[in-house]
Amino acid sequence: MRKKASLELWKELYELAKELNALNPWKFLGDTDLLSIGLEDDDEPVFVSFTGDGDPLKGIAVYEGLDGLGDFAMVISGEELNLPPEYVAYEQTCLYTYWGNKEDLPPESAEILKQIGVEFCGDGEWIFFLSHNNRFRPCILDEREATLMVNVYKNVIMAVRALLDGTIEVHFEEGECLCRAYDHESKTWKMFAQMLPDAEKAFPSIQIDDDALRERLNERPPVDIEVLLDFNYTNTVVEDEAYDRPVHPLLFLAVDATNEEIITAEVLNPDESEIDMALNFFVAFVEQHGKMKAIKARNPWIFGALDDICQYCGIPLLQDPLEIAENIEQEMFDL
Secondary structure, eight states: OOOOOOHHHHHHHHHHHHHHHHHOGGGTOOTTOOEEEEOTTOSSOEEEEEEEOSSSOEEEEEEEHHHHHHHHHHHHHTTTTTOOHHHHHHHOOEEEEEEEOGGGSOHHHHHHHHHHTOOOOSTTOEEEEEEEOTTBOOBOOOHHHHHHHHHHHHHHHHHHHHHHHTSSOOOGGGTEEEEEEEETTTTEEEEEEEEOOOOOOOOOOOOOOOHHHHHHHHTSOBOSOEEEEEEEEOSOOBOOTTSSSOBOOEEEEEEETTTTEEEEEEEEOTTSOHHHHHHHHHHHHHHHHOBOSEEEEOOHHHHHHHHHHHHHHTOOEEEOOOHHHHHHHHHHHTO
16 A cells, blocks of 8 residues: 655745756756666666756656666657657656646646745746656655655765766766765775666567467457557546556557457556466457458567467468557547
């Protein structure tokens, strides 16, 4: 269960955010120039990205551990993968600091600012914090997350100051990141440049282990149907007592590309696997109709689920921007 952060914790976090804002790191750090902060009690570092150009759009994304770094890699490669920006934004897990207008403030953030007596002046200067977690809608930070952000920001401020005064040189363009980490042996904080670890978002590839099922699918006759498969987040929110965050429903869509008709549209709950959803559709479709002429997709979960079985059955699995499917999704989301 998520525990509310105290007003004292919020006040400290806002003071640190204002101090960091005054240093204006966006003037000399791009969104791929990462800071790595190794906190005293954590096994893996957190990674910090300064997003936007600071004039007027700006933000700070904090990714926890190597899994978080994999989410960052997905974000910066989303366009290359033909993934919709909305999908990329909601698929990542991170703690995000926003600078926006007063009217952009979520009600909870507006109430916190009122209670701690903090105000901002001007458009693009109102700060608020949101916790992003894939399969859920962004929501206000809880106590653990706010505490983490306080500890991270204290060290980010030190790192940014070191860059400003020239006490450390980092070749971001060569793949280095600026590390600030607690050394348990010397019990001191150290700051240094090192190469950014290689990381990609983990999209598992699976195989059907049931040889009889594989053979049965392979023996099905071909059918003259090209199938488009996709995952995308809807624009709805579901409050479910089973979860401590508002659920952001994920849609699985299958479309017959020939007549642009929907074959199936199913909403996953947060506990359902994308791999299972895509694979179960494939098995059911092939057993009922036969082997489709081709499958087109853009989402890595679909390739992870179907690459092996499609190769075995001789069904082309092709990367595609899925304009037809995206148009259908938008029509569904606009209802």
